[in-house]
Amino acid sequence: MRIIEAKDYEDVSRKAADIIGAQIILKPDCVLGLATGSTPIGAYDCLAERCKNGELDFSRVSTVNLDEYKGLDKENDQSYYYFMHKHLFDRVNIDKARTHLPDGMEPDSDKECKRYEDLIAFMGGIDLQLLGLGHNGHIGFNEPAPAFCKETQCVNLTESTIEANKRFFASADEVPRQAYTMGIKTIMQARRILVVVSGEDKAGIVARALSGDVTPEIPASILQMHPDVIVVADKAALSK
Numbered sequence: 001m002r003i004i005e006a007k008d009y010e011d012v013s014r015k016a017a018d019i020i021g022a023q024i025i026l027k028p029d030c031v032l033g034l035a036t037g038s039t040p041i042g043a044y045d046c047l048a049e050r051c052k053n054g055e056l057d058f059s060r061v062s063t064v065n066l067d068e069y070k071g072l073d074k075e076n077d078q079s080y081y082y083f084m085h086k087h088l089f090d091r092v093n094i095d096k097a098r099t100h101l102p103d104g105m106e107p108d109s110d111k112e113c114k115r116y117e118d119l120i121a122f123m124g125g126i127d128l129q130l131l132g133l134g135h136n137g138h139i140g141f142n143e144p145a146p147a148f149c150k151e152t153q154c155v156n157l158t159e160s161t162i163e164a165n166k167r168f169f170a171s172a173d174e175v176p177r178q179a180y181t182m183g184i185k186t187i188m189q190a191r192r193i194l195v196v197v198s199g200e201d202k203a204g205i206v207a208r209a210l211s212g213d214v215t216p217e218i219p220a221s222i223l224q225m226h227p228d229v230i231v232v233a234d235k236a237a238l239s240k
């Protein structure tokens with residue numbers, strides 16, 4: 001695991017965009033695994049800027065997102081579909097037919113999870129998976145659990161995640177209770193993983209996830225077992 005210390009959030013974003021940009025330059029038809037949450041927004045801004053300047057070409061890039069709320073449609077401004085279009089897809093020259101997220105409106109969980117898992121396999125796997133880190137150590141929506149969940153699945157969100165994500169909704173009642181998420185195995189099969197973290201409020205979980213025991217109670221701790229992980233975190237997030 002390589003840990004890159006950044007000065008602050010802007011620096012995290014720039015450094016993460018450098019790594020994603022290098023991946024696109026080295027392999028123009030790469031498969032990027034993408035993440036939502038507030039942390040990756042700055043990196044998406046940098047990527048959009050570099051695409052606008054002609055430094056990056058997304059025309060052959062494909063993407064698969066980590067997760068999506070179950071029950072939110074694409075027009076809902078809290079859906080991850082909406083988020084990804086707003087922060088990245090509508091701002092770069094990507095072919096939208098090559099961008100993929102779980103379908104939050106598919107009520108048949110088994111069917112949707114199988115479709116998504118098959119899709120990732122059909123695309124040849126993920127070259128670079130971007131991850132944020134939840135306060136309880138979740139990655140994607142893989143919540144703390146007695147065992148690591150493997151493939152894409154429909155999960156019940158924990159109270160702490162509902163609480164953390166309610167800031168984006170009118171009230172906690174409106175936060176969906178379930179989500180589709182890539183599983184830990186799906187994430188761990190990515191050839192390279194890039195984790196972005198910022199802020200002192202994440203310092204405790206960063207320390208536990210990166211240097212504590214590997215346990216499904218802290219899903220991100222499994223990343224210690226991956227052969228090619230880069231963590232870009234600011235001083236505050238690394239302070240513990």
Ligand SMILES: N[C@@H]1[C@@H](O)[C@H](O)[C@@H](COP(=O)(O)O)O[C@@H]1O
Nearest residue numbers: 036037038039132133134140141
């Ligand atoms: N499903 C997403 C995660 O993929 C993300 O990593 C997490 C942290 O978000 P933030 O970066 O806003 O702290 O939030 C959500 O729960």
